[in-house]
Amino acid sequence: MKKLFVFMPAILLCTVIAAHAAQINKVAAVVNGQVITMMDLQKIAVPNIARARLVPNKPSDAEAIDQVLRKTLDMMIMDILIVQDAKRLKVSIASSDVDKQIERMMQAHNMTKAQFEEQLAKDKMPLAELRKSIEKNLLRQKIMGLEVSRRVIVSQEEIKAYYESHKDSLFNRDNLHMALLVYPPKAKAGELAAQIKNGSLSFEEAVRKYSIASNKDKGGDMGPVKWDKLNPEWEGRLTKMKPGDVTEIFVLNNFKAQVRLFRPGGGVVNLLTLEEATPQIDAILRQPKAMERLEEYSAQLRNKAIIDIRL
Structure with missing residues (x-):
């Protein structure tokens, strides 16, 4: 079990x-x-x-x-x-x-x-x-x-402008999966990430050999991405990626990590119309605004609080 x-x-x-x-x-x-x-x-x-x-x-x-x-x-x-x-x-x-x-x-x-x-x-x-x-x-x-989320506004004009500049890279995201690689603290993450980038080490092999995440036996597969459930940080990380892309190293729960976006079995990448792409573009443009608002909200809470750290 x-x-x-x-x-x-x-x-x-x-x-x-x-x-x-x-x-x-x-x-x-x-x-x-x-x-x-x-x-x-x-x-x-x-x-x-x-x-x-x-x-x-x-x-x-x-x-x-x-x-x-x-x-x-x-x-x-x-x-x-x-x-x-x-x-x-x-x-x-x-x-x-x-x-x-x-x-x-x-x-x-x-x-x-x-x-x-x-x-x-x-x-x-x-x-x-x-x-x-x-x-x-x-x-x-x-x-x-x-x-945070309800205080962030993305205008239709912003969405249209983004679409015109990026329409050749906006594709159908149905059934895209996320694979996670979490490095142990003593691993040479930078060197391994460079090998993944130049193709001398596959992401799946890196996961099997080095990852400390519980899903390493599945090549790091975390299952289908639930785009409507992502928090601002993960939205920003995934919405600009194409199938096959691997992120740069980032910190996840105090550990260095990388993520790969992929569609099991491959398949054709279908470009989207403006109407089809609007939710995706909204998420892309909303993320930096949401992160900025989150930082403001966190700072407001801390500034109003009396915090005595004794560690």
């Missing part, structure tokens, strides 16, 4: 805690009066530390672990600020919305409720904790929609 969640062995968490035993009862940060303890921080950071194959008691890994902790702390601070802003905006997530998300997860993995709960138990993931995580993600998406 396919695992639903990445569960890091309890021994690793204990090792991380032991490595910071003198600090474990200390406060990592206080955000508008809400405390983030070192225990809270390390619990969330452990999966990233494990995926990076970092050893808590190894001196040469100390700096890398510190970077993971700080990036995780920054993410936790933003989560708290978004939740607090949701209260100001009177935005909430209904229990039924969480139920629907869990149902989708079960359907995606062809699991019955009993099988799903059995897998949760194997992964040491309490249902209440899963529901809380889903609620937080849904709330973040809702707030991003209100404060």
Whole structure:
């Protein structure tokens, strides 16, 4: 049965805690009066530390672990600020919305409720904790929609101008898949990326040999791209790509990564009319505006907040 969640062995968490035993009862940060303890921080950071194959008691890994902790702390601070802003905006997530998300997860993995709960138990993931995580993600998406997406406007004139300049490269994106390559921290990512670019190393081979993502046995295939579900960052990354293109190296959850866009089985690339291309162009033009708005919103939250980082 396919695992639903990445569960890091309890021994690793204990090792991380032991490595910071003198600090474990200390406060990592206080955000508008809400405390983030070192225990809270390390619990969330452990999966990233494990995926990076970092050893808590190894001196040469100390700096890398510190970077993971700080990036995780920054993410936790933003989560708290978004939740607090949701209260100001009177935005909430209904229990039924969480139920629907869990149902989708079960359907995606062809699991019955009993099988799903059995897998949760194997992964040491309490249902209440899963529901809380889903609620937080849904709330973040809702707030991003209100404060970012809905405040970004792309005019029809901008779309027409873009089409005239790029109509020879606007094609049908149905059934395009995304393949992901996540490099281990000690890999020479730059050199490998250069080999992929010049054709001396195929993307699929690089995935099989080096990727630390869970889908390496499938050549990194993450399945069909759900264009209407992409966040601004991924929209910007994928909408300008053609089948067969590979991105430059970017950072994904503290790891260097690359993505390949492809259509299984190949096929003809069909160019689009202005009407057909409008949704695609809208996404392309919207992305940089959305990222700019996201940065503004994040800065607004931080500027209004009282944040005391003690890490």
